[in-house]
Amino acid sequence: MRIAVVGSGYVGLVAGACFADLGHEVSLVDNDQEKLAALQAGQVPIHEILLPELLARHRGKRLTFSDDLHAAVKESAAVFIAVGTPPTEHGEADLSYVESVARGIATAINGYKVVVEKSTVPVYTSEWIRRILLRNAAAPDLFDVASNPEFMREGTAVVDFFYPDRILLGANSERCAAMLREIYAPMTDGSYYRRSEAIPGPEGAQDPPRLIMTSTQSAELTKHACNAFLAMKISYINAVASVCDAVGADVQQVREGMGSDRRIGPNFLNAGIGYGGSCFPKDLKAFRAVARERGYEFRLLDEVMRINEEQREHFLKKVRNALWTLRGKRLAVLGLAFKGGTDDIRESPAIALVEMLVQEGCQISAYDPAAMERARQALKSGVEFAGNPYEAARGADALLILTDWEEFAKLDWKRMRNQLKDPIVIDGRNLYDPAAVAESGFTYYSMGRPVASPEEAAVEATPARKIGNS
Numbered sequence: 183m184r185i186a187v188v189g190s191g192y193v194g195l196v197a198g199a200c201f202a203d204l205g206h207e208v209s210l211v212d213n214d215q216e217k218l219a220a221l222q223a224g225q226v227p228i229h230e231i232l233l234p235e236l237l238a239r240h241r242g243k244r245l246t247f248s249d250d251l252h253a254a255v256k257e258s259a260a261v262f263i264a265v266g267t268p269p270t271e272h273g274e275a276d277l278s279y280v281e282s283v284a285r286g287i288a289t290a291i292n293g294y295k296v297v298v299e300k301s302t303v304p305v306y307t308s309e310w311i312r313r314i315l316l317r318n319a320a321a322p323d324l325f326d327v328a329s330n331p332e333f334m335r336e337g338t339a340v341v342d343f344f345y346p347d348r349i350l351l352g353a354n355s356e357r358c359a360a361m362l363r364e365i366y367a368p369m370t371d372g373s374y375y376r377r378s379e380a381i382p383g384p385e386g387a388q389d390p391p392r393l394i395m396t397s398t399q400s401a402e403l404t405k406h407a408c409n410a411f412l413a414m415k416i417s418y419i420n421a422v423a424s425v426c427d428a429v430g431a432d433v434q435q436v437r438e439g440m441g442s443d444r445r446i447g448p449n450f451l452n453a454g455i456g457y458g459g460s461c462f463p464k465d466l467k468a469f470r471a472v473a474r475e476r477g478y479e480f481r482l483l484d485e486v487m488r489i490n491e492e493q494r495e496h497f498l499k500k501v502r503n504a505l506w507t508l509r510g511k512r513l514a515v516l517g518l519a520f521k522g523g524t525d526d527i528r529e530s531p532a533i534a535l536v537e538m539l540v541q542e543g544c545q546i547s548a549y550d551p552a553a554m555e556r557a558r559q560a561l562k563s564g565v566e567f568a569g570n571p572y573e574a575a576r577g578a579d580a581l582l583i584l585t586d587w588e589e590f591a592k593l594d595w596k597r598m599r600n601q602l603k604d605p606i607v608i609d610g611r612n613l614y615d616p617a618a619v620a621e622s623g624f625t626y627y628s629m630g631r632p633v634a635s636p637e638e639a640a641v642e643a644t645p646a647r648k649i650g651n652s
């Protein structure tokens with residue numbers, strides 16, 4: 183099928199490349215000339231595993247880039263809208279880009295088309311898109327507006343696309359539903375997975391994936407409801423971690439006990455410095471705003487957001503606890519991205535914390551495997567950037583872990599010990615086993631777990647204590 187994808191941000195670019203891999207002819211439309219030129223020249227604007235391979239495979243063949251929305255719509259049977267929906271100052275989603283794309287689509291409709299919302303949008307956006315198309319002289323029998331929300335995560339977006347927990351298609355007519363089903367047929371009939379060049383899936387992936395058909399409105403709402411629920415899980419475990427801190431319990435142990443209950447599950451129950459990124463913070467505000475607009479005060483979401491903000495203060499308190507005063511302290515920071523596996527720093531709690539620490543008079547030496555270029559532009563004074571974790575740690579009063587990068591999980595503690603002025607680690611992501619870090623000679627602070635120190639580690643290691651414990 184010929185498909186137009188409008189917007190080449192994370193969602194549009196990944197979805198476009200993946201549609202091409204399914205066998206469709208994809209026209210990726212964007213009005214950012216610089217981005218288009220970079221994509222045409224073979225550059226990959228975001229750090230996303232497997233995306234460079236897919237772009238190389240299909241660029242200039244089944245995947246083309248253009249700024250001509252009109253032409254792309256004319257030659258396509260389905261048009262996916264994947265433009266940005268940033269928050270306004272009141273928290274609602276700003277849908278002006280969606281509106282302007284809808285206007286552009288209206289004037290190009292030359293036969294039946296399905297217009298599909300791929301960006302996360304508030305419920306009833308489909309209704310507005312329909313109205314805009316009609317107002318701009320699109321004939322009502324020549325289009326349907328559908329919702330096909332994307333559940334992929336940054337950092338694992340390509341694999342998430344091909345191996346989703348479900349494909350959610352929201353359509354209000356059978357004609358439209360049939361067209362959407364056809365787009366995903368190579369996945370739902372399993373044929374994609376049998377191809378030799380198919381992107382390999384993670385262990386335990388559902389193949390073929392489950393297909394869920396709903397009304398357009400239900401699909402729109404499901405996306406907001408999912409992101410808000412996942413954010414709520416994170417805030418819940420962060421609140422539990424604060425109680426653990428207060429009573430001396432260990433949130434990892436609590437998580438294991440909770441997560442083994444299949445009704446709860448272990449995912450998104452990792453305590454830390456709070457959620458960030460371009461989705462959760464924005465989507466929670468938008469979901470809250472759309473509910474309010476329709477007369478429901480979704481106060482639970484206020485609390486989820488409040489706990490998330492509080493996590494940063496909570497972490498800062500830990501730094502103060504460990505170091506007493508902050509002015510003039512030199513701190514090594516590992517991690518600037520909003521999570522591991524991405525170069526995205528949008529709403530990154532790590533960036534927010536670095537800014538708070540600079541404000542307190544600290545000197546920061548930071549390292550991130552992928553996000554330093556972006557961070558350099560966002561962080562102005564008080565921050566130096568290092569070439570690796572050990573360089574960042576040189577002469578620092580403490581080591582702070584702010585992003586859950588896999589490479590940080592494998593630090594050489596002996597080498598780190600020689601770099602730091604004081605052997606203090608404050609881990610905002612609970613990446614390490616406290617006893618192991620303490621045994622390497624560090625005092626180790628983490629989220630919702632008791633402080634571990636070398637003295638205790640030494641006592642723990644004595645045979646008498648070991649026998650006593652068993």
Ligand code: UGA
Pocket residue numbers: 302332333334335336337409412416449450451452453454455456457458459460461462520521522
């Ligand atoms: C999120 C959703 O997980 C995707 O399903 C969705 O498609 C996407 O938003 C979107 O709406 O486009 P993403 O923002 O890429 O994906 O990142 P997540 O992996 O969900 O992480 C979000 C934040 O929560 C990160 O800051 C992460 O560090 C934090 N987090 C996650 C925790 O603090 N604890 C956890 O247990 C899990």
